[in-house]
Structures are given as structure tokens and as C-alpha cells.
Amino acid sequence: MKASRRYFLKVAGLSTFAMAAGAAKADAAYEGYSEGLKAKRWAMVIDTRRFQKPEDMLPIIEACHKVHNVPSIKGPKEIKWIWDDTFEHAFANDPNPMLPEDVEERRFFLLCNHCTNPSCVRVCPPGATYKTEGGLVAIDYHRCVGCRFCMAACPYGSRSFNFKDPRPFVKEINPAYPTRMRGVVEKCTFCAERLEKGLMPACVEASNGAIMFGDLNDPNSIVRRVLAKNFSMRRKPDLGTDPGVYYII
Amino acid sequence: MYNAKFVIPGAIIFVGLFTAPFWTNVFSAKHEAVKLELPQKPVTFFGEERTQCIEPREWMAANHMEMLIEWRDKALRENKRIYVATDGRKWETSLQNTCMACHTNKAEFCDKCHTANSVSPYCWDCHVEPQGNK
Ligand code: HEC
Ligand code: HEC
Ligand code: HEC
Numbered sequence: 001m002k003a004s005r006r007y008f009l010k011v012a013g014l015s016t017f018a019m020a021a022g023a024a025k026a027d028a029a030y031e032g033y034s035e036g037l038k039a040k041r042w043a044m045v046i047d048t049r050r051f052q053k054p055e056d057m058l059p060i061i062e063a064c065h066k067v068h069n070v071p072s073i074k075g076p077k078e079i080k081w082i083w084d085d086t087f088e089h090a091f092a093n094d095p096n097p098m099l100p101e102d103v104e105e106r107r108f109f110l111l112c113n114h115c116t117n118p119s120c121v122r123v124c125p126p127g128a129t130y131k132t133e134g135g136l137v138a139i140d141y142h143r144c145v146g147c148r149f150c151m152a153a154c155p156y157g158s159r160s161f162n163f164k165d166p167r168p169f170v171k172e173i174n175p176a177y178p179t180r181m182r183g184v185v186e187k188c189t190f191c192a193e194r195l196e197k198g199l200m201p202a203c204v205e206a207s208n209g210a211i212m213f214g215d216l217n218d219p220n221s222i223v224r225r226v227l228a229k230n231f232s233m234r235r236k237p238d239l240g241t242d243p244g245v246y247y248i249i
Numbered sequence: 250m251y252n253a254k255f256v257i258p259g260a261i262i263f264v265g266l267f268t269a270p271f272w273t274n275v276f277s278a279k280h281e282a283v284k285l286e287l288p289q290k291p292v293t294f295f296g297e298e299r300t301q302c303i304e305p306r307e308w309m310a311a312n313h314m315e316m317l318i319e320w321r322d323k324a325l326r327e328n329k330r331i332y333v334a335t336d337g338r339k340w341e342t343s344l345q346n347t348c349m350a351c352h353t354n355k356a357e358f359c360d361k362c363h364t365a366n367s368v369s370p371y372c373w374d375c376h377v378e379p380q381g382n383k
Contacts, residue, residue, distance in 0.1 A: 028304075030329040030342070069377075133328060140325050141375065173377055176346055181374035196330050 035198030039215035041135040043244040050210040057084045063206035069179040071169030079160040081188040082111040112158040112188040113243030120150035136190045146183040159187045283365045286357035353379040
């Protein structure tokens, strides 16, 4: 009796294994685009001196929101990937009543900082938010359950929740990119889908050189060369998230 | 047997009713395959005009759901956005830009077969349907 049960378990185990291994898989392979851009740590530098008025910023926000089908909803249910705000709000940990006038009136681009130590990734229960090889903080919308822990964890307010179906609020749907649906969180992706095809992020492309993007680990990259010559700040660095968006003031 | 004249016919009737679905299936008309609208026009992928599906037809019909899930995970989690098919042709691992570029008539293709099989993939809540549907 004992021996035959053992035999049965062995055969059952082996056949499950054989079935799993041989399960109809085509003899196919996957690869990346050869023209894809690679980096150890993607980072962005925004030359804020070149953005004084909301009018300077609108075309860039629109370029981003258009390719990614980001809906325009007014009020507290707003969805934003990249937006603008004042110095006081952007750098809330550095209140300074004696700012020069042009800095006080200046607007600053805000977006996901793609932190090295992202708090959102740590709290996401289904693992829908994760870090990619290039240091981007990505969302797998297929896994998002809409719990909004990541929104509570993000110190930069970079994430928006879809309280309702976003489709009616997308002016012109880009048929090459998905929308999102009610009940998922979304944010800037540093244009992962464009980098992988060899294109710069949409905001960088639309900025006439005022927004720079490159590998922070490569001393010859544009971001490193610009940061070496100019004073820059990051948002709330004291929290230890190591944000990847630098602001030249 | 105690009360055999009731128990045996009762058992026979029970077995007959219990297996009824199999009998109706065996004696009813032959199962009919759904008529699908197949893509006619060639579409350009990687600089090459193509009409044939990614893998052979039977394989696609049986495995497209698993292939799409694999495409999704490779693209999003491993940054691999090119699928090299068994015949060596390359494809972008994209639902909207690959499958639907050929299968533009979603209603008469994907939906028709899915309705017949009572499956309703939720992909279209986010992924944009091709214009061929309108
Ligand atoms: C180059 C155009 C093209 C692309 C791209 C394409 N298909 Fe097809 N597909 C076809 C054609 C044509 C057929 C009919 C069989 C054949 O000739 O290979 C077909 C057949 C099928 C079938 C089998 C239908 C049946 O009658 O059993 C399924 C399922 C299918 N495709 C799904 C997909 C999915 C899912 C994708 C994306 C992963 C896709 N196809 C991408 C052209 C395409
Ligand atoms: C020949 C019939 C047939 C055609 C044509 C077909 N499908 Fe399917 N599809 C199925 C069946 C059957 C299932 C369910 C398989 C299962 O549950 O294991 C399925 C499941 C799926 C799933 C997984 C659903 C889930 O909830 O897991 C996706 C995604 C899918 N199909 C996409 C497509 C797309 C896109 C097309 C059109 C390009 C298409 N299918 C065309 C038969 C078909
Ligand atoms: C909550 C919204 C949502 C749903 C539902 C959804 N997707 Fe996606 N999907 C996305 C987004 C956003 C991307 C990211 C596109 C990118 O980065 O290129 C994506 C990417 C993908 C990709 C890889 C890249 C591409 O351009 O297609 C595949 C394959 C895919 N999804 C398949 C599916 C399938 C199959 C289903 C249904 C079973 C599904 N998705 C349901 C939002 C969704």
C-alpha cells in the first residue's frame, strides 16, 4: 500500500512537470529594439529659467498628455502626468520669504521623480508598481487594483486616480497607446515605450532643449555635463527617496 | 434486494437524466464553427508587407490568449518589445499596433468568436479598438 502510494505520487508529480514544461509554447524568442536607448539611471534636468509663464509650459504638457491619452478633467478628480506650480509648492521643504522676484513668480514643472528609493513601490500590494532596469518607476496597469496606497506614499503628489471612465475626457485618442480605465492609478512613465524605440520622452522633445534627459551614471551624458556647470535643486531630497528630476534655478 | 422493483428503475432513470447533456450532444446537429471576417489587405510591419498571421492559424486559435499575456509581461517587465516568431519574422509585442492593425474588424473577428465561446476579455476598457469597427 505504502509503496504504491509513493509510486503514484511520483508519477503524478513527474507528469505534471512534463505537462508544464511541454505546454504548447511556440518556438519563439523575444528581443529589444536595437535602436532602443539604454541607461543605468535615467534622470531629467529642467532648466526652469526658460519657463517663466504658464504659456511656455502648456505646449509641453499637451505634448505629453496627447501621446498618452491623458484625460483633461477639471477639479479634484483631475488626472495629470506633468503639471506646473509655484516655487513655494514645488519646494515646500524650503520656505524662503526672500526669494528674488523672478523665482517667486516662476512656474515649475512637476512630474513623477522616478526615485531611486520609491516609497510607492514599497507599498504596492500586488506589485503593480516596480522599478525597471533603467531606474524608471513603472506601473503595470494590468495589475493595479486601485487601492491608492501608492498615492498616499508618494511625497510629490505625482499619482492620479481614475475616479471615472477617462475616455470621454480625452479630446483626441491616440490609437497607438492605450487609455486607462476607472479604478486604476496613473502617472508619468518617463516615456518608457518611446525610450525602448530610440525616442526621447515627449516633453523633452517638445521643450527646445530646456528639458534634458540622460544617464546620470554616465559622466559624459548631457545631464551630467549640465549639472556640473549649474546649481540645481531636487524636490524634498531630505526624505531619502533620491529623486531623479533636477531643477536648475 | 429490498424494494428492488422501485430501486432499480429509479437508479436507471437517475443515470439517464444525469447523463442527459452527453446524449443531447451526441444526437444533436453537428457543431458549427463561427464565420470569421479575416483580414484581406496586407499591412506593413518592419518595412515588409504581410498578410499571414503571426503563427500558424490553429496555433493562434488555441494559444493567442497566452501569447498576449506573455507579450504584455515581456514588454512591460523585461523591456523586450519584439517577438521573433517561429518562422523568424519580427513583430512588435503590441495588442493595438500589431494584432489590431490586421484584424481591424474586431466585431466580426475577436468578438464573434469570443461571444460564441462566452469569453469577454476586459482589455478594451483601456486598449483602443481599431477604427474599422465604426
Ligand atoms: C499580418 C496580419 C495579422 C496580424 C498582425 C495578426 N493576424 Fe491573426 N490572422 C491573420 C490572418 C490572415 C488569419 C487567417 C489565417 C492565416 O491566414 O494565417 C489570422 C488568424 C487568426 C486567428 C485564428 C482564427 C481562426 O479562424 O481560427 C486568431 C485567433 C488570430 N489570428 C489572432 C491574432 C492575434 C491575437 C494577433 C496579435 C497577437 C494577430 N492575430 C495578429 C492576420 C494577422
Ligand atoms: C477562433 C476563436 C477566437 C478568435 C478569432 C479570437 N479569440 Fe480570443 N479567445 C478565444 C477563446 C476560446 C478564449 C478563452 C480561452 C480560455 O479561457 O482559456 C479566448 C481568450 C482570449 C483572451 C484572454 C481572455 C481572458 O480573460 O483571459 C484574450 C486577451 C483574447 N482572447 C484576445 C483576442 C483578440 C485580441 C482577438 C482578435 C485579434 C481574439 N482573441 C480572437 C477564442 C478566439
Ligand atoms: C487598466 C488598463 C488596461 C487594461 C484593462 C489592459 N491593458 Fe494592456 N496595457 C495598458 C497600458 C497603459 C499599457 C502600456 C503601454 C506601453 O507602455 O506601451 C499596456 C500594454 C500592453 C501590452 C504591451 C504593449 C502594447 O503596446 O500593447 C500588451 C501586449 C497588453 N497590454 C495586452 C493586454 C491584454 C491582452 C489585455 C486584456 C486581457 C490588457 N492588456 C488589458 C493598459 C491596460
